[in-house]
Amino acid sequence: MTNDSDSSSLIRLNIGGTKFCTTIDTLTQREPDSMLAAMFSGRHTLCQDPEKGYVFLDRDGKHFRHILNWLRDGVVPTLKDSKYTEVLREAEYYQLLGLIDGIHAILNKKKEDEELDTELTRTDIIKCIQSDRVRFRGVNLSGLDLSKLDLSFVDFSYACLRNVFFSRANLHCAKFKDVDAEGANFHNATLRECEFTGANLRGALLAGANLQSANLQDACLINSSFCQADLRSAHLQNADLTNANLEGAILEGANLKGAKLSNTNLKDANLQRAYLRQVNLRDTHLEGAKLDGANLLGAMR
CATH class of the missing domain: 2.160.20.80 (E3 ubiquitin-protein ligase SopA)
Incomplete structure:
Protein backbone atom coordinates (compact mmCIF):
# COMPACT_ATOMS: atom_id res chain seq x y z
CA MET A 1 0.00 0.00 0.00
CA THR A 2 2.76 2.43 0.90
CA ASN A 3 4.32 2.01 -2.54
CA ASP A 4 1.10 2.66 -4.44
CA SER A 5 1.12 6.13 -6.02
CA ASP A 6 -2.56 6.02 -6.96
CA SER A 7 -4.24 8.29 -4.37
CA SER A 8 -7.69 6.94 -5.22
CA SER A 9 -6.71 3.34 -4.43
CA LEU A 10 -8.66 1.44 -1.81
CA ILE A 11 -7.38 1.22 1.75
CA ARG A 12 -8.56 -1.39 4.21
CA LEU A 13 -8.53 -0.34 7.85
CA ASN A 14 -8.87 -2.36 11.03
CA ILE A 15 -9.78 0.10 13.80
CA GLY A 16 -9.68 -1.83 17.06
CA GLY A 17 -11.21 -4.86 15.38
CA THR A 18 -13.81 -3.03 13.28
CA LYS A 19 -13.15 -3.18 9.52
CA PHE A 20 -13.46 -0.24 7.13
CA CYS A 21 -12.71 0.37 3.48
CA THR A 22 -11.93 3.83 2.06
CA THR A 23 -9.45 5.63 -0.22
CA ILE A 24 -6.25 7.61 0.26
CA ASP A 25 -8.07 10.69 -1.10
CA THR A 26 -10.63 10.47 1.67
CA LEU A 27 -7.99 10.10 4.37
CA THR A 28 -5.74 12.91 3.18
CA GLN A 29 -7.57 15.67 1.32
CA ARG A 30 -10.05 17.30 3.75
CA GLU A 31 -7.66 17.51 6.70
CA PRO A 32 -4.17 17.61 5.12
CA ASP A 33 -2.48 18.46 8.44
CA SER A 34 -4.06 15.60 10.38
CA MET A 35 -2.33 12.52 11.69
CA LEU A 36 -4.33 10.37 9.26
CA ALA A 37 -3.14 12.43 6.30
CA ALA A 38 0.46 12.05 7.48
CA MET A 39 0.06 8.30 8.03
CA PHE A 40 -1.29 7.69 4.53
CA SER A 41 0.88 10.19 2.68
CA GLY A 42 3.17 7.38 1.54
CA ARG A 43 6.04 8.67 3.66
CA HIS A 44 5.52 6.15 6.47
CA THR A 45 5.60 2.37 6.78
CA LEU A 46 2.36 1.17 8.36
CA CYS A 47 1.39 -1.91 10.35
CA GLN A 48 -0.37 -4.01 7.71
CA ASP A 49 -1.70 -7.58 7.84
CA PRO A 50 0.23 -9.29 4.99
CA GLU A 51 -2.57 -11.81 4.32
CA LYS A 52 -5.69 -9.68 4.45
CA GLY A 53 -4.13 -6.30 3.65
CA TYR A 54 -5.68 -4.35 6.58
CA VAL A 55 -3.86 -1.46 8.22
CA PHE A 56 -4.37 -1.80 11.97
CA LEU A 57 -4.97 1.15 14.33
CA ASP A 58 -5.41 0.47 18.02
CA ARG A 59 -8.43 2.74 18.60
CA ASP A 60 -12.10 2.18 19.43
CA GLY A 61 -13.74 1.51 16.07
CA LYS A 62 -17.36 2.32 16.97
CA HIS A 63 -16.98 6.03 16.20
CA PHE A 64 -14.60 5.77 13.26
CA ARG A 65 -17.52 5.83 10.81
CA HIS A 66 -18.21 9.40 11.97
CA ILE A 67 -14.56 10.23 11.34
CA LEU A 68 -14.78 8.80 7.81
CA ASN A 69 -18.06 10.55 7.05
CA TRP A 70 -16.54 13.85 8.12
CA LEU A 71 -13.58 13.27 5.84
CA ARG A 72 -15.91 12.35 2.98
CA ASP A 73 -18.58 15.03 3.31
CA GLY A 74 -17.31 17.67 5.75
CA VAL A 75 -20.56 17.42 7.77
CA VAL A 76 -20.41 17.24 11.57
CA PRO A 77 -22.46 14.22 12.67
CA THR A 78 -25.75 14.65 14.52
CA LEU A 79 -25.40 12.83 17.84
CA LYS A 80 -26.63 12.75 21.40
CA ASP A 81 -24.66 15.12 23.62
CA SER A 82 -22.85 12.29 25.45
CA LYS A 83 -21.64 10.84 22.13
CA TYR A 84 -20.11 14.14 20.99
CA THR A 85 -17.56 13.87 23.79
CA GLU A 86 -16.51 10.41 22.59
CA VAL A 87 -16.23 11.47 18.94
CA LEU A 88 -14.35 14.60 20.03
CA ARG A 89 -11.79 12.40 21.77
CA GLU A 90 -11.23 10.45 18.55
CA ALA A 91 -11.06 13.65 16.48
CA GLU A 92 -8.39 14.98 18.84
CA TYR A 93 -6.41 11.74 18.53
CA TYR A 94 -6.49 11.90 14.74
CA GLN A 95 -5.80 15.69 14.86
CA LEU A 96 -8.85 16.58 12.76
CA LEU A 97 -8.95 20.30 13.55
CA GLY A 98 -11.99 21.04 11.37
CA LEU A 99 -14.08 18.37 13.04
CA ILE A 100 -12.91 19.49 16.49
CA ASP A 101 -14.00 23.07 15.76
CA GLY A 102 -17.33 21.85 14.35
CA ILE A 103 -18.14 19.77 17.44
CA HIS A 104 -17.22 22.61 19.80
CA ALA A 105 -19.47 24.98 17.82
CA ILE A 106 -22.42 22.58 18.17
CA LEU A 107 -21.83 22.04 21.90
CA ASN A 108 -21.55 25.80 22.51
CA LYS A 109 -24.76 26.43 20.55
CA LYS A 110 -26.57 23.76 22.57
CA LYS A 111 -25.33 25.35 25.78
CA GLU A 112 -26.55 28.78 24.69
CA ASP A 113 -29.93 27.36 23.66
CA GLU A 114 -30.32 25.62 27.01
CA GLU A 115 -29.51 28.81 28.86
CA LEU A 116 -32.10 30.71 26.84
CA ASP A 117 -34.70 27.94 26.94
Whole structure:
Protein backbone atom coordinates (compact mmCIF):
# COMPACT_ATOMS: atom_id res chain seq x y z
CA MET A 1 0.00 0.00 0.00
CA THR A 2 2.76 2.43 0.90
CA ASN A 3 4.32 2.01 -2.54
CA ASP A 4 1.10 2.66 -4.44
CA SER A 5 1.12 6.13 -6.02
CA ASP A 6 -2.56 6.02 -6.96
CA SER A 7 -4.24 8.29 -4.37
CA SER A 8 -7.69 6.94 -5.22
CA SER A 9 -6.71 3.34 -4.43
CA LEU A 10 -8.66 1.44 -1.81
CA ILE A 11 -7.38 1.22 1.75
CA ARG A 12 -8.56 -1.39 4.21
CA LEU A 13 -8.53 -0.34 7.85
CA ASN A 14 -8.87 -2.36 11.03
CA ILE A 15 -9.78 0.10 13.80
CA GLY A 16 -9.68 -1.83 17.06
CA GLY A 17 -11.21 -4.86 15.38
CA THR A 18 -13.81 -3.03 13.28
CA LYS A 19 -13.15 -3.18 9.52
CA PHE A 20 -13.46 -0.24 7.13
CA CYS A 21 -12.71 0.37 3.48
CA THR A 22 -11.93 3.83 2.06
CA THR A 23 -9.45 5.63 -0.22
CA ILE A 24 -6.25 7.61 0.26
CA ASP A 25 -8.07 10.69 -1.10
CA THR A 26 -10.63 10.47 1.67
CA LEU A 27 -7.99 10.10 4.37
CA THR A 28 -5.74 12.91 3.18
CA GLN A 29 -7.57 15.67 1.32
CA ARG A 30 -10.05 17.30 3.75
CA GLU A 31 -7.66 17.51 6.70
CA PRO A 32 -4.17 17.61 5.12
CA ASP A 33 -2.48 18.46 8.44
CA SER A 34 -4.06 15.60 10.38
CA MET A 35 -2.33 12.52 11.69
CA LEU A 36 -4.33 10.37 9.26
CA ALA A 37 -3.14 12.43 6.30
CA ALA A 38 0.46 12.05 7.48
CA MET A 39 0.06 8.30 8.03
CA PHE A 40 -1.29 7.69 4.53
CA SER A 41 0.88 10.19 2.68
CA GLY A 42 3.17 7.38 1.54
CA ARG A 43 6.04 8.67 3.66
CA HIS A 44 5.52 6.15 6.47
CA THR A 45 5.60 2.37 6.78
CA LEU A 46 2.36 1.17 8.36
CA CYS A 47 1.39 -1.91 10.35
CA GLN A 48 -0.37 -4.01 7.71
CA ASP A 49 -1.70 -7.58 7.84
CA PRO A 50 0.23 -9.29 4.99
CA GLU A 51 -2.57 -11.81 4.32
CA LYS A 52 -5.69 -9.68 4.45
CA GLY A 53 -4.13 -6.30 3.65
CA TYR A 54 -5.68 -4.35 6.58
CA VAL A 55 -3.86 -1.46 8.22
CA PHE A 56 -4.37 -1.80 11.97
CA LEU A 57 -4.97 1.15 14.33
CA ASP A 58 -5.41 0.47 18.02
CA ARG A 59 -8.43 2.74 18.60
CA ASP A 60 -12.10 2.18 19.43
CA GLY A 61 -13.74 1.51 16.07
CA LYS A 62 -17.36 2.32 16.97
CA HIS A 63 -16.98 6.03 16.20
CA PHE A 64 -14.60 5.77 13.26
CA ARG A 65 -17.52 5.83 10.81
CA HIS A 66 -18.21 9.40 11.97
CA ILE A 67 -14.56 10.23 11.34
CA LEU A 68 -14.78 8.80 7.81
CA ASN A 69 -18.06 10.55 7.05
CA TRP A 70 -16.54 13.85 8.12
CA LEU A 71 -13.58 13.27 5.84
CA ARG A 72 -15.91 12.35 2.98
CA ASP A 73 -18.58 15.03 3.31
CA GLY A 74 -17.31 17.67 5.75
CA VAL A 75 -20.56 17.42 7.77
CA VAL A 76 -20.41 17.24 11.57
CA PRO A 77 -22.46 14.22 12.67
CA THR A 78 -25.75 14.65 14.52
CA LEU A 79 -25.40 12.83 17.84
CA LYS A 80 -26.63 12.75 21.40
CA ASP A 81 -24.66 15.12 23.62
CA SER A 82 -22.85 12.29 25.45
CA LYS A 83 -21.64 10.84 22.13
CA TYR A 84 -20.11 14.14 20.99
CA THR A 85 -17.56 13.87 23.79
CA GLU A 86 -16.51 10.41 22.59
CA VAL A 87 -16.23 11.47 18.94
CA LEU A 88 -14.35 14.60 20.03
CA ARG A 89 -11.79 12.40 21.77
CA GLU A 90 -11.23 10.45 18.55
CA ALA A 91 -11.06 13.65 16.48
CA GLU A 92 -8.39 14.98 18.84
CA TYR A 93 -6.41 11.74 18.53
CA TYR A 94 -6.49 11.90 14.74
CA GLN A 95 -5.80 15.69 14.86
CA LEU A 96 -8.85 16.58 12.76
CA LEU A 97 -8.95 20.30 13.55
CA GLY A 98 -11.99 21.04 11.37
CA LEU A 99 -14.08 18.37 13.04
CA ILE A 100 -12.91 19.49 16.49
CA ASP A 101 -14.00 23.07 15.76
CA GLY A 102 -17.33 21.85 14.35
CA ILE A 103 -18.14 19.77 17.44
CA HIS A 104 -17.22 22.61 19.80
CA ALA A 105 -19.47 24.98 17.82
CA ILE A 106 -22.42 22.58 18.17
CA LEU A 107 -21.83 22.04 21.90
CA ASN A 108 -21.55 25.80 22.51
CA LYS A 109 -24.76 26.43 20.55
CA LYS A 110 -26.57 23.76 22.57
CA LYS A 111 -25.33 25.35 25.78
CA GLU A 112 -26.55 28.78 24.69
CA ASP A 113 -29.93 27.36 23.66
CA GLU A 114 -30.32 25.62 27.01
CA GLU A 115 -29.51 28.81 28.86
CA LEU A 116 -32.10 30.71 26.84
CA ASP A 117 -34.70 27.94 26.94
CA THR A 118 -37.81 29.30 28.64
CA GLU A 119 -38.94 26.98 31.39
CA LEU A 120 -42.54 28.22 31.52
CA THR A 121 -45.09 29.74 29.15
CA ARG A 122 -47.52 32.61 29.66
CA THR A 123 -50.28 30.03 30.23
CA ASP A 124 -48.15 28.32 32.88
CA ILE A 125 -47.68 31.64 34.65
CA ILE A 126 -51.42 32.35 34.64
CA LYS A 127 -52.14 28.88 36.07
CA CYS A 128 -49.58 29.45 38.80
CA ILE A 129 -51.16 32.79 39.70
CA GLN A 130 -54.61 31.25 39.83
CA SER A 131 -53.42 28.49 42.11
CA ASP A 132 -51.53 30.94 44.36
CA ARG A 133 -48.15 29.42 43.39
CA VAL A 134 -46.47 32.77 42.97
CA ARG A 135 -42.76 32.07 43.41
CA PHE A 136 -40.56 31.95 40.34
CA ARG A 137 -37.20 32.26 42.10
CA GLY A 138 -34.34 31.36 39.82
CA VAL A 139 -36.63 30.36 36.91
CA ASN A 140 -35.73 31.16 33.31
CA LEU A 141 -38.60 33.15 31.76
CA SER A 142 -36.59 34.83 28.99
CA GLY A 143 -38.64 36.44 26.24
CA LEU A 144 -42.10 35.69 27.67
CA ASP A 145 -45.02 38.06 27.13
CA LEU A 146 -46.41 38.70 30.64
CA SER A 147 -48.04 42.01 29.77
CA LYS A 148 -51.20 43.15 31.56
CA LEU A 149 -51.12 40.29 34.11
CA ASP A 150 -51.68 40.76 37.83
CA LEU A 151 -48.31 39.66 39.20
CA SER A 152 -48.45 41.62 42.43
CA PHE A 153 -46.38 40.16 45.30
CA VAL A 154 -44.81 37.53 42.98
CA ASP A 155 -41.23 36.60 43.91
CA PHE A 156 -39.00 36.59 40.78
CA SER A 157 -35.72 36.80 42.74
CA TYR A 158 -32.64 35.42 40.93
CA ALA A 159 -34.74 34.63 37.83
CA CYS A 160 -33.65 35.19 34.24
CA LEU A 161 -36.08 37.76 32.83
CA ARG A 162 -34.16 38.88 29.76
CA ASN A 163 -36.44 40.59 27.23
CA VAL A 164 -39.58 39.67 29.18
CA PHE A 165 -42.56 41.85 28.25
CA PHE A 166 -44.15 43.24 31.48
CA SER A 167 -45.88 46.19 29.83
CA ARG A 168 -48.89 47.43 31.86
CA ALA A 169 -48.59 44.50 34.28
CA ASN A 170 -49.46 44.94 37.95
CA LEU A 171 -46.24 44.10 39.79
CA HIS A 172 -47.00 45.89 43.04
CA CYS A 173 -44.62 44.66 45.78
CA ALA A 174 -43.08 42.03 43.47
CA LYS A 175 -39.53 40.93 44.25
CA PHE A 176 -36.82 41.16 41.61
CA LYS A 177 -33.74 40.76 43.79
CA ASP A 178 -30.61 39.97 41.74
CA VAL A 179 -32.65 39.16 38.61
CA ASP A 180 -31.16 39.36 35.13
CA ALA A 181 -33.76 41.50 33.39
CA GLU A 182 -31.57 42.98 30.68
CA GLY A 183 -33.71 44.41 27.90
CA ALA A 184 -36.98 43.72 29.77
CA ASN A 185 -40.01 45.91 28.97
CA PHE A 186 -41.81 47.43 32.00
CA HIS A 187 -43.49 50.20 30.01
CA ASN A 188 -46.36 51.71 32.07
CA ALA A 189 -46.16 48.83 34.57
CA THR A 190 -47.12 49.21 38.22
CA LEU A 191 -43.96 48.61 40.24
CA ARG A 192 -44.78 50.36 43.49
CA GLU A 193 -42.66 49.15 46.44
CA CYS A 194 -40.92 46.53 44.27
CA GLU A 195 -37.51 45.25 45.25
CA PHE A 196 -34.85 45.40 42.53
CA THR A 197 -31.80 45.21 44.82
CA GLY A 198 -28.76 44.17 42.78
CA ALA A 199 -30.86 43.60 39.67
CA ASN A 200 -29.48 43.82 36.14
CA LEU A 201 -31.81 46.16 34.24
CA ARG A 202 -29.31 47.20 31.60
CA GLY A 203 -31.18 48.56 28.59
CA ALA A 204 -34.58 47.91 30.21
CA LEU A 205 -37.60 50.05 29.29
CA LEU A 206 -39.39 51.48 32.34
CA ALA A 207 -40.88 54.56 30.70
CA GLY A 208 -44.10 55.66 32.36
CA ALA A 209 -43.79 53.00 35.06
CA ASN A 210 -44.96 53.65 38.61
CA LEU A 211 -41.94 52.95 40.82
CA GLN A 212 -42.99 54.84 43.92
CA SER A 213 -40.94 53.71 46.95
CA ALA A 214 -39.30 50.97 44.82
CA ASN A 215 -35.91 49.70 46.01
CA LEU A 216 -33.30 49.85 43.22
CA GLN A 217 -30.21 49.90 45.41
CA ASP A 218 -27.04 48.57 43.75
CA ALA A 219 -29.01 47.88 40.55
CA CYS A 220 -27.41 48.08 37.10
CA LEU A 221 -29.54 50.61 35.21
CA ILE A 222 -27.08 51.42 32.44
CA ASN A 223 -28.79 52.58 29.21
CA SER A 224 -32.22 52.02 30.77
CA SER A 225 -35.15 54.35 30.08
CA PHE A 226 -37.26 55.88 32.89
CA CYS A 227 -38.83 58.65 30.80
CA GLN A 228 -41.88 60.07 32.61
CA ALA A 229 -41.59 57.31 35.25
CA ASP A 230 -42.79 57.95 38.80
CA LEU A 231 -39.85 57.33 41.14
CA ARG A 232 -41.08 59.28 44.14
CA SER A 233 -39.26 58.17 47.33
CA ALA A 234 -37.45 55.47 45.35
CA HIS A 235 -34.21 54.03 46.76
CA LEU A 236 -31.43 54.39 44.17
CA GLN A 237 -28.39 54.25 46.44
CA ASN A 238 -25.28 53.09 44.56
CA ALA A 239 -27.35 52.35 41.44
CA ASP A 240 -25.49 52.66 38.14
CA LEU A 241 -27.51 55.06 35.97
CA THR A 242 -24.79 55.65 33.39
CA ASN A 243 -26.36 56.77 30.09
CA ALA A 244 -29.83 56.21 31.55
CA ASN A 245 -32.70 58.37 30.34
CA LEU A 246 -34.84 59.87 33.14
CA GLU A 247 -36.18 62.82 31.18
CA GLY A 248 -39.34 64.11 32.79
CA ALA A 249 -39.19 61.49 35.55
CA ILE A 250 -40.54 62.25 39.01
CA LEU A 251 -37.77 61.67 41.57
CA GLU A 252 -39.25 63.74 44.35
CA GLY A 253 -37.79 62.56 47.66
CA ALA A 254 -35.73 59.84 45.96
CA ASN A 255 -32.42 58.77 47.51
CA LEU A 256 -29.55 58.78 45.00
CA LYS A 257 -26.67 58.55 47.46
CA GLY A 258 -23.65 57.03 45.73
CA ALA A 259 -25.49 56.66 42.42
CA LYS A 260 -23.48 56.84 39.20
CA LEU A 261 -24.96 59.55 36.97
CA SER A 262 -22.41 59.80 34.16
CA ASN A 263 -24.15 61.14 31.04
CA THR A 264 -27.52 60.53 32.71
CA ASN A 265 -30.42 62.48 31.18
CA LEU A 266 -32.39 64.22 33.95
CA LYS A 267 -33.81 66.98 31.78
CA ASP A 268 -37.12 68.33 33.13
CA ALA A 269 -36.99 65.74 35.93
CA ASN A 270 -38.54 66.54 39.29
CA LEU A 271 -35.76 66.17 41.89
CA GLN A 272 -37.43 68.18 44.63
CA ARG A 273 -36.26 67.05 48.09
CA ALA A 274 -34.15 64.30 46.47
CA TYR A 275 -31.02 63.16 48.29
CA LEU A 276 -28.04 64.01 46.09
CA ARG A 277 -25.45 64.63 48.75
CA GLN A 278 -21.88 64.26 47.40
CA VAL A 279 -23.20 62.85 44.12
CA ASN A 280 -21.12 63.62 41.04
CA LEU A 281 -23.38 65.65 38.73
CA ARG A 282 -20.68 67.01 36.43
CA ASP A 283 -21.65 64.88 33.42
CA THR A 284 -25.36 64.84 34.19
CA HIS A 285 -27.91 66.63 32.01
CA LEU A 286 -30.07 68.70 34.38
CA GLU A 287 -31.58 71.27 32.02
CA GLY A 288 -35.04 72.23 33.29
CA ALA A 289 -34.80 69.90 36.30
CA LYS A 290 -36.52 70.93 39.53
CA LEU A 291 -34.07 70.82 42.45
CA ASP A 292 -36.04 72.74 45.07
CA GLY A 293 -35.24 71.42 48.53
CA ALA A 294 -32.83 68.76 47.16
CA ASN A 295 -29.92 67.85 49.41
CA LEU A 296 -26.94 68.84 47.24
CA LEU A 297 -24.37 69.22 50.01
CA GLY A 298 -20.97 68.29 48.58
CA ALA A 299 -22.45 67.40 45.18
CA MET A 300 -20.04 68.02 42.32
CA ARG A 301 -21.50 70.14 39.52
